[in-house]
Amino acid sequence: MLRWYRPQLRALVYALGSLTVGCAGSQAARFETVSEFPEDAERHPAGVSVDPVSELPPSQDRADTSAGVVVLTTPADPAQGRESVRRFFRAVVSESTEDLEAELGENAQIQLSSGARLPVAAFWRQRFASLDYAALAGSPLFRDKDIETYRGADIKQLGGRRRFPIAVPDDSMLVRVKLAITRSGRTRIFADEIYFLLRPSSDGYKISEVVEDFQLP
Template sequence: MPKSTRATAAACALLFVGLLGCGGAGTPLFATTSELPEQSRRPDGVAVDPASAPPRARDVANAGAGLVTLRTPLGTEAVLTTVNGFFRAIVNEDMEALEALFTRDALSISTTYGPNSSAPSAPLFWTQRMRRLDYTKLAGEVVFREAELEVYRAEDALTSSPHPAIRVEALSAGDVVVRVPIAASRAGSDRLLGDEVVLWLRREGERYRIYRIVEDFQMP
């Protein structure tokens, strides 16, 4: 055997023996294929803090209430929409449109009745009025002027009531009271409206509905 070949064989033998010596010193420092888990690996768990639901929206809150959700106040445009819709439905004798403007418990209060008189349901009262009186005679008339409206909000910290029939302490947050001077209350000899109509509006969602109607009017 050539000398170079014998030297190479000897070197390989020494290397093989060295590897055996290392392998016998202990367990391998890495996992062998036979030791890997058989099931597929799952992703590491992550702690998730679910977002809590925001508090129910309110119109007002005091400074010590903690975390609150406040509703954006409705502007004057929302008030005018309800007021205009009310008188438009009356002149058109559109009872369906009128009922849509009332709250479920809307009442029509007449200041001509005694203090012990019960106020009728607003939809029922106006249905009877339209049967007895012809409100279409007001078509083309200026029933009221927007510039003359007086608007009072519950959050204005009112010291006195906008009308004797409405108690300040009865106003809920978000309520609006509108005093409407009537420019055309008669058609010929027929009196169709009082000299003024006071509308107590209550917020429902993004609009106002009529909660109370106060008027100096007596059914003929």
């Protein structure tokens, strides 16, 4: 039976040999390539998906989340208001008009018990000229617990349960100070309490209005 397959085996070997020679004689396919693009070739930036910028709604103190995108107003920081008032009193004790004016907003006014309204800086210059506030240096004018701070939103929540001598906008705050020292000897130098209205500014809060039941002697 092996002799019967010899012709077929011989033909198969011949075919494989021819195929091998054909592959060895053929050349590999070549493709044109470049190492760099010509200078005048048009280039396109990488595609980036950019979402259109939507304009945000105006800020507000309160908003319903069902309204979608809302922007809330940053609440006033009571600590900033109290610190501004402390710097105000330090300027008073040092009788520094310059330091005092640094805590005042533009056109800051003081409302007196007589109903008169005067520029805060000008009124304090008169007080420095006629009263000795430097003698109070080192004396505690008030205690921390005697400083009360109210934001505009807080006053709205109080309703009519508490009355204040001045209206407070939502973005502002009211600081009430109860003085521990009101006299130097027999001379009145402060009212029993002073209210400060502070409005937001580019560098914190500035005093825009003062209410004090006081008259120069």
